[in-house]
Amino acid sequence: MSILAVVAKRLAYAAGLIFAVLTINFVLIHAAPGDPAMVIAGEMGGADKSTLDQIRRTYGLDRPIPEQYATYVGRAIRGDLGTSYLYNQPVTDLILARLPATVLLVVTALLSAIAVGTMVGVWASRRPHSVGSGAVTVLSLVGYSMPTFWTGILLVILFGKVIPIMPIAGMRDVRIYGGWFVTTLDVLHHLVLPAFTLAIVYMAQYSRLSRASMLEVLGSDYIRTARAKGLAERLVVWKHALRNALMPVVTIAGLQFGNLISGAVLVETVFSWPGLGTLAYDSILGRDYPTLLGVLFFSSVLVIVANLLTDLAYRWIDPRLRAR
């Protein structure tokens, strides 16, 4: 199958998933106890019957359910996810303004977790019975067991009080003016702690995973052949073995993108990082349902896109898949 045909098929499939997520969102709104009009009215400071009717007409809540569903899906496809009660702004605008921060955080954390995790895993696989290798196994379990938000809070205490060399909140320092270079440095400086906090759990998992898969791959025949024909050990490990050992890491990383966004919600809340997570948190505090559901929808779309990219990355790593 050509790459275009594959992409087309995947895209159609992704569209189906997006539709399904929209349907779940719609069901959730209507399954929740309470009258949505009352909720909206509550936000506006209570209301009499005529105001409630007014709200029902404005939001189309007086129409039959199937019609509401059709309107909801139709609007969402055109990018209209409703209006935030809290900010009095279209939800889509709010989300698009917050999206870059979350993508920056999540992608930085994911890439550094893959890079560091794989390096550590490969290193540990070279001497599987050494103390260092055992320490990697134990440390990865420790990293996996720490609640993400707690790790973040510990870092906030450490860098906020004990050694104040890192910013512990926000994404920019308002006291710093300058060109794009200074701004970029400032954002990167703010990014260090949140990205590290988010990456810890995944570093732990990927180092374990790549250690195990390297051990398996290093025992296989083609590695023995590569060694027998006199290739440098460095080449055998980093070029021949790692390529195959990376497969499970890429698979898991693709599957975990959703978890990564979940983790980002907690990390953003701890570090006041202005992304989708803090938006979701604020909309919970303000009972702003359209925004909350909008964040759920958009982040699901983000996961769908990430899955698509994983698929393509897979083909890049494994040439055998390209032939299919």
Add this chain to the structure above:
Amino acid sequence: MSALSAPPPAPASSAVAPEVLSPSREAWRVFRRNKAAMFGLALLGAVLALMALGPLLWPVAPFEIVGRPFTPPFEDATLPLGSDYLGRDILAGMVVGGRATLAVGLAAAAITVSIGLTVGALAGYFGGWVDETLSRFTEIFQVMPSLLFAMVLMTLFDPSLGTAVLAIGMVTWTSTARLARAEFMRLKQLDYVRSARAIGARDRRLIWQTILPNALPPIIVSATLATGSAILFEAGLSFLGLSDPNVMSWGLMIGSNRKYVLDAWWAVTFPGFAIFLTVLGVSLVGDGLNDALNPKMHLR
């Protein structure tokens, strides 16, 4: 026929015959030799003992304001772990706070495993359109970030312990489903399942009595890990303020003191450490079970 059912010939020297253990005893033998796993088990035992006996040893009401706010730990004998921003006793919260966290974790893990096992078993066993439908269904839940999904559920419905259990269970079952599906797909092709089918066993019997026992080891490991992640999940939701505000839990302690971390590090550090130790215990036990229940590992 009689030749087949005859006992295997006795080994030449019965004195060196290896001791034959039942699979579960064999697994326990391997588990017991694993120091990390035994440490995890001890850790879990300690946490459970603390939860059973703690309130008897330290009978202070966790919601009661008993002292000066922001009392640091190890200074006041009546407040050994200090007090929070309201003047509530941290130690009192510590000794009861694990109950809700652990109960929600275990119940949610039970739901996760029931949904995941059922969906995965049916998809893997029947294959074809059943597999296709269930796998698509699983994928929908997989693309929705689980914590956000649970946050929406907790916000739309009332934030009680029951809702927390259902919400966590509903959003975390997909990995168990994938695992169960793969196991059932592999096992259904084995000869022993074919023979059972050949002598007339029905689907229901084949799924639950023929295949399931052999699919159990990885599912038990996955259930253990699910418990660990459900505990982390409950803690995360409580941290965001989405838990029953009338039930003291470690997550709630962290969540309510979050704004004061720089003034009272102890109020968040101790409950977080308790969550960490509990999950570490569960992970170590899960890891040990993985080694003990995986027959290939015994050869190493």
